[in-house]
Amino acid sequence: MAEPVFRGVFALELAGGAAPGRPALSPEEAGELAARIGRDLAALVEGVAGLDLVLAAAHFDPAEALRPGWPLHQRLAELHARAPGRGEGPRVLAFGADAQGEVPLPFQAEAALAGGGLRVLPFLLAGPAGAVASVAEALEDKLLQFGMARPDTALAAQDGFHARIEHARYLSAHDLAAMMAMQYENQGLAPLWSLVEAALLAPRDVEWLDAGPEPLLRLENGEVRMALFDPSGWCAHYQGGQAAEGECERLQRVYEHFLARQRQLAAVLEAHGIPVLYVHADGSGDPRILLAQAS
Incomplete structure (x- = not known):
């Protein structure tokens, strides 16, 4: 049975629709951004700090995050399952470019979908089933209204991706789906x-x-x-x-x-x-x- 997880995204609204200059962060940058994201989420909901946070420090079109089987989040879950340190306390794991600056295939965004004004970084929270369920319920209630990233988190993303970011916020996968449904209705x-x-x-x-x-x-x-x-x-x-x-x-x-x-x-x-x-x-x-x- 798959380990219970909460699926979310760190959503970056680009100023003027200008595409970011980099597809993914370096290992050091990815770790720093993940730590800030974990801090922001823990400030919103008690219990987040007791879970593992796993982040893809690469940006995607929302449609790539909303695919049957949730493949981006599933890849994060697979990497989380193989990561060292299980049972040694909550972990913060981030995956972006490798040491040579190359982006591994699972986290290469599709070039054909690169022109949108909203880019998302998938993340998941994992841990004991009861703790994940409690945190997930609270995040589903709070993120849409209170999920703006702190300024230093948004700045770290802006600098790391060489992007002009107008807004940076956290969404559950369900929030993102609801947002896309509204966008499709408008279109x-x-x-x-x-x-x-x-x-x-x-x-x-x-x-x-x-x-x-x-x-x-x-x-x-x-x-x-x-x-x-x-x-x-x-x-x-x-x-x-x-x-x-x-x-x-x-x-x-x-x-x-x-x-x-x-x-x-x-x-x-x-x-x-x-x-x-x-x-x-x-x-x-x-x-x-x-x-x-x-x-």
Whole structure:
């Protein structure tokens, strides 16, 4: 059974959206930042100081931290399990660049997702189950409202990453997910969030996006099947089979917008580490049945 942990992130809001100059901190810098983060969290919630803190001193796009199976946090848990000193008191562990300045593969952020104005450093708290549960409940209650980092912590991150940081704060993984849900709603992507959320929190569930004129998607077993319509199949499905002769040709521009929306949704899902597989739907049958059979 996996050791209980609290998953969190140290979130850096970049001034003007300017990308940090460094992807990860040196071992010495990583240790100093982790110590400050541990101090900040311990000041918020009694009991944090009695747990191990494990930090990835490398920054990522929020979507990289919100992937099925929580791979960044899982990697931290694996490193924590192998670290020396277990049973000798609370530990502060930090992982960033190596002594040569190279960033190990598990903590290399994806270049394609590097342009956002919010970057996050994953961390976890680990220890006895009861202590972790108590601390986790308190942090979930407090971080969103009171989780601003102290000025010297924010300055250490700013100097270490060669970044211009406007705000630095602590969030639980659930806080980050809620923030992303609001952002997606503002961007017109709210219908997609139910699939991302299910992949994160209920990976065994089947979830549909079946709300025309949106693309038709089905999530199962950690992957999404998307109906790939040709023009006639799209017209038959989304126009209810009632389009008059020549009507589908007139709607060609609408169909092209639909294809662009498919590409947009697929890109968001893939940013969250959710693979997208396409199932051809030519309008000769119910595409929902095709997606269910293909899973």
